[in-house]
Amino acid sequence: MSTVSVLRSRSTAMLGGLALLVSSASTATDISVALGHSADSTMTYRVGLQFPWQQSWFDSDIGRLSGYWTLGYTYWESDNTVNTHSLSASPVLTYEFGSANAVVQPFVEAGIGLAAFSRNKLEDRDLGSSVNFEDRFGIGIRFYQRHTIGIQALHYSNAGISSNNAGIESYNAYYRFNF
Numbered sequence: 001m002s003t004v005s006v007l008r009s010r011s012t013a014m015l016g017g018l019a020l021l022v023s024s025a026s027t028a029t030d031i032s033v034a035l036g037h038s039a040d041s042t043m044t045y046r047v048g049l050q051f052p053w054q055q056s057w058f059d060s061d062i063g064r065l066s067g068y069w070t071l072g073y074t075y076w077e078s079d080n081t082v083n084t085h086s087l088s089a090s091p092v093l094t095y096e097f098g099s100a101n102a103v104v105q106p107f108v109e110a111g112i113g114l115a116a117f118s119r120n121k122l123e124d125r126d127l128g129s130s131v132n133f134e135d136r137f138g139i140g141i142r143f144y145q146r147h148t149i150g151i152q153a154l155h156y157s158n159a160g161i162s163s164n165n166a167g168i169e170s171y172n173a174y175y176r177f178n179f
Helices: 003-027
Strands: 031-038 043-052 065-075 084-097 104-117 131-143 148-159 168-178
Touching: 003 065, 043 131, 043 168, 065 104, 084 131, 104 148
Parallel strands: none
Antiparallel strands: 031 043, 031 168, 043 065, 065 084, 084 104, 104 131, 131 148, 148 168
16 A cells, blocks of 8 residues: 555544544533644644543542543644544543632643554654554633633653654643533
């Protein structure tokens, strides 16, 4: 199979995944959009679906631990090389400060999941594999239980599974809406 055929197959699969994400939006709990940038001058555009857990732990006047599942599609727009697509899935733990029904709720979040890239090279980085781990850390504020704004650092690498493991980060700002 030629390189062009492989790229077309991967692009078709990524676009199919995006279509699945968009078609599921009507039944999703949250939808998010993010704009980011990597250290390699690559712009990232991300859309995602979040499914909050219906459970929380360590409830107190200070806050509570909860979380959500997230599915995301990221478009990596490169200035110097071929643009790349990625699909990711991750559980995310969230610690929300304040009462559960507060108008404004600050939070911190962290998670580790998996991401599938359309190619294993971004800019001058060799990720070593098209399948990588996605680590995230973020902070944000939720307003009126429906609107969330935040910032995130997302790190992608194969954790040394492949001999090449350059890894890459995306730092983004996002908005999330709860249906």
